[in-house]
Amino acid sequence: MRRWNGWGDSAVEYGLHADALAFLRARVGEGARVEDAGFEAVCAAAPPSRLPSFGSVDRTPQTRVLNALGQSLPDWLRLRYGDIGPVPDGVAFPESDGEVRVLLDFARSVDAIVIPHGGGTSVAGHLAVPAGERPVLSINLTRMRALLNLDRQSQLATFGAGVYGPDLEAQLRAHGYTLGHFPQSFEYSTLGGWIVTRSSGQQSLRYGRIEQMYAGGRVQTPRGALAIPTFPASAAGTDLRELVLGSEGRIGILTEATVRVSRLPEREAFHAVFFPNWDAAEAAVRELAQARLPLSMLRLSNALETVTMLTLAGHARLIGLLERYLVLRGCGEGKCMLMFGFSGTHSDYRHAVRAALRISRARGGVHVGTRMGEKWKQNRFRTVYLRNAAWEQGYAIDTVETAVDWPRVKPMMQAVEQAAVAAFAQYGERVHTYTHLSHLYAQGASVYTTFVFRLAGRYEVDLARWRTLKAAVSQAIVAQGGTISHQHGVGSDHAPYLAAEKGEAGVAALRALFAHFDPDGRMNPGKLVQP
């Protein structure tokens, strides 16, 4: 069963072993364990629904609480401390495009705000329920999960937009296909959610970002349906898909999406290479990205992330052996780990790995084979469960991510980490912070930074500290010329920083666009673009 106040399935435990815990304590001190609020107590505190009865709209407090929040750290604080704030007045579970239409018409008839709900994995406040007079209807799309059409010749698959990642892949796999979109939230995020937040998966180097996969489909807007046909490419004016991508519910609800799929790869492998230091590693990945090799993934950890990953891996003796070997090969303190992935044909595999290792070696890279990569692959959707284990030990984990052109990659990494350290120093606290480049482009890279810090054990204090952290790192991102999000979207948490990259003229254009589709300001107001 899915956890109501944490990540993932309650049957899955991904614990912190003793060495990892000791490492963490040494870095930030002993955590404060919080006694979690109970589900029933939280539900009992939910205010009565302001929506009239309609069809199968669920107005029970349980369902409303379960659909109230996402997975951001402030969302967690609310759930764990039991201070949940506004919840939707009802939750609908439509099973078709037509039912979504009916629900939008109902929302208009009672002047309700509508919040589309996919997998509920947002880490940017996309699902936040605004306080105010208008009732709030959450439309949960996860019953719209069928593979509606598969065009094998064109490699196009049409799904209900609420399909979860594993369900989508299973339905495709039965026919010999894959979408190849694997964000870390994969287990619980949905196709529609990926599209409206411009998601990027771990193997985007081969399969592309969701922008490249999304070929067309249907959107129900307050103004009526938008049907977007599929073309391989078009020069006919503005691409309507681009009005849907990243729209975060503001123009309507994505009900069906056609995506570009691929045949299942003959071979998949993940290799690890260590570099003596950051500068050598960064030069190597830049060259790898610009060489356009048929790799599926490049993921470069900085020195502290490398240490952290090796420590978390357990197997201290084996890791010790590896580290002694690496020292002999020139990779001692300050070493950085690169993971590169391949997905494709046997013949492309040989070519790509040979070329990748040639480029790596020229920068001092030491190849250690595929064993660590296999381990990483096995755990790639499980490491996020660490948030649960850390919380139970009194620690919070949060992340931010951006993307920036190459000359600013290293300054960005340093600025974000330093901003976090300074933010916690104000409270006399330490933060364990480390970074990786998760998506590599010829032009630059995404910069993904993790923060681990101990809880204070009081809702207001922890929320205040998070706000300080979030503001500090967001300001650092903006100051260094990065986008406020490379893969998580804007939601409410990043909305204050949007104008820095879009400009006032850009934000005004988005407002005009949203007002066109949604003249009553009904669709997920306050997200993406602030009023």
Place this chain on the structure above:
Amino acid sequence: MRRWNGWGDSAVEYGLHADALAFLRARVGEGARVEDAGFEAVCAAAPPSRLPSFGSVDRTPQTRVLNALGQSLPDWLRLRYGDIGPVPDGVAFPESDGEVRVLLDFARSVDAIVIPHGGGTSVAGHLAVPAGERPVLSINLTRMRALLNLDRQSQLATFGAGVYGPDLEAQLRAHGYTLGHFPQSFEYSTLGGWIVTRSSGQQSLRYGRIEQMYAGGRVQTPRGALAIPTFPASAAGTDLRELVLGSEGRIGILTEATVRVSRLPEREAFHAVFFPNWDAAEAAVRELAQARLPLSMLRLSNALETVTMLTLAGHARLIGLLERYLVLRGCGEGKCMLMFGFSGTHSDYRHAVRAALRISRARGGVHVGTRMGEKWKQNRFRTVYLRNAAWEQGYAIDTVETAVDWPRVKPMMQAVEQAAVAAFAQYGERVHTYTHLSHLYAQGASVYTTFVFRLAGRYEVDLARWRTLKAAVSQAIVAQGGTISHQHGVGSDHAPYLAAEKGEAGVAALRALFAHFDPDGRMNPGKLVQP
């Protein structure tokens, strides 16, 4: 010097040799030679300018006539027959973003319509001057041509938007880079024009469409400047670049553009492969496109285009030898020629060519080496000069193009060709029509059809015939589910068919967007989206 009433430089002749002419006569009959109108006579007929004197705005009839039209067939008819229709009231040649701003403010002050002018190579009526009361200012951007910045690490180059293709490539080549965008109009089209019409070049398989190259820049709109910063990727809501791409002047004027460039390739080659028939060839190119090989180009001619190209090539004896060899290898009547291109490293070259030939052979493909490809490469920007030579012999050449998912590629090709034949049959005329797939995608292909027919020798008759043709083939494209343009844009000629693919809801959204940026309907009105 550039031809005022035809394609390209007047010093370049690309003639029809006797065999080619005989071939054409056999297919469609003897052409009617037209006596071209003289430049000075056309200028003398231009009405007086309705614009007041302003800065260096050029109001001479000569400059106004030279900036009045593009390169579509109806544009040619107007120029050649001397029935030129409305011309702009003045032409400005700004040299900076700031000067464009001043010109837009001037246009507002006199309530003028503004038509941005790049290289004047539109084949879809993007430059048509509307009849009406408002004066019309053409803003010719070709003096904004400098390389303003080159970021080698991120492989980003910023240019003035009016830079011509060869100038852009020469400036990049001096630093060891290429953009790799080679539309057939390359010699006279501009970077800004490519972006606002969503152009696609011959080597898009490697370098991408202009959409993938365009990284940011500046746009001057009636509402002020839109400055779009560069990021390798972003999930921060709607991508503002997408509001500029394909906007065809409707939201403002692109003044500076930053594009993603590549290092000059170590090796470039074009191979020819013949297939016994269309179905085998189509299956092969579909497989090639879906194999994601590092090729730069795939271009498949249907049987009649193959015959036409072989005939136009001259060298009858050599071609005869080739054809006898091909017959022995199973490629007789109905054979189809594939040209595939490579651009990249030596190591990628071996890998890509080996894989491409393996896939081709499995479908009966006969590889004939790189000699025909070299010839094609030499002439790739010269074949368009055939329009001049054909006109002089009394023939017109026109093309249409679309893109469609794989199951509809062959039906589309047949429908477009048949629609053209039927259109001319109404006039008791024949048309020589043939097709190639110019851009190949995993999802489908562009379908590019050429029409050669003889002139009637009277403006009204030839214009009426063209209108019949254009309507017939456009309706066929729409009926077969294709986009109204894969690479030429919409302009005025394709605008009536836009709603078929965008839907009324989509067109309404575009109208709202344009009205936001351009509340007075000043920017290139009537293009892309009809009033």
